[in-house]
Amino acid sequence: MKRFDFFFFSIALLVFITDQVTKIWALYRLADCYSLKILPFLNFTLVKNEGIAFGLFNEGGKFKNILLIIITSIATLMLLYFHLRMKKSSLLKTFLLALVFGGAIGNLYDRIFRGYVVDFIDVYISNFHWPVFNLADTYITIALIAIFYLQIIKKEHIF
Secondary structure, three states: OOOOHHHHHHHHHHHHHHHHHHHHHHHHHOOEOOEEEEEOOEEEEEEEEOOOHHHOOOOOHHHHHHHHHHHHHHHHHHHHHHHHHOOOOOHHHHHHHHHHHHHHHHHHHHHHHOOOEEEEEEEEEOOEEOOOEOHHHHHHHHHHHHHHHHHHHOOOOOO
């Protein structure tokens, strides 16, 4: 077993669990499109997203869902492959890949077992609402921004 493998899978599992617990809470606490005001710029609003990020490609039915499951599965397996093949693994790089992997597994789980991804975090300013998202999306986005920064700005090679 490679250095940091236990750390990688522990973080990925923690990401998956926190993502799923919050989605289950949203499914049982929030009615479809009902908004629970949390802060002046934050609502919890249940959205059953059958598309991809930001609700794109919502049309297409069962075939689209199967195609998205296949694409997401391949991307998730590639992430795992990249982690296992990383030559110079560091705690930070391992942590960032684990965030992406755990988030991807969380959304893939939704798509396979629910037929849609549960989104509920609604951030807005005045009448402008960012597309509703979930914790998995948050973990993935933060990690990808950090990876981009390390790869492009700091010239550190992750893969």
